[in-house]
Each structure stands twice: as structure tokens, then as C-alpha cells.
Amino acid sequence: MDNTLLIGFAAGVLTAISTIPQIIKLIRDKKAQDVSPVMYFVLLAGNALWCYYGLLLDELPIIVTNAFSVVCDMLMIILNYRYSKK
Known part of the structure; x- marks a missing residue:
């Protein structure tokens, strides 16, 4: 694996796992009072576009790491809905 690909995966993985502490919390x-659902909808749209961009370029690091981010964003939206006060 060349350094460029390694750096791409490392950057993508670090970015993708950044939401995991919030999901665990x-x-x-x-409790979801302190979580902004709008932020996660915007993040979801951005990460989905990054996935599409990665598909257009056929760049595996962009596709894989942003697909994981999309899953995390959707999970945060679901958990926010589930745990927010009605």
C-alpha cells in the first residue's frame, strides 16, 4: 500500500470515528437534549456526497470511510429521535 492511500485511509478513519463517542454517550x-439533529442531517448529506464523489473517482478510501460515516450519521439521527423528549 502506498503512502498516499495509507494517508487517505487514516484521515478518513479518524474523521469517521469522530462521532462514535457521541453515539456511545x-x-x-x-438523553438527546444536547444533540442537534440538524447538524447530523447536514453531516449525513455531506458524507453521502463524499461517497458519491469517491465513486466517481473510484477512490476506495473516500468511499469506505464516508460510507461508515453515513451509517454513523443515520444512527445518530435515529438515536436522537428515539431519546428526545416528546
């Missing part, structure tokens, strides 16, 4: 506390 939300699951643990079962």
Missing part, C-alpha cells in the same frame, strides 16, 4: 445516557 447517547446510548449510555438515553
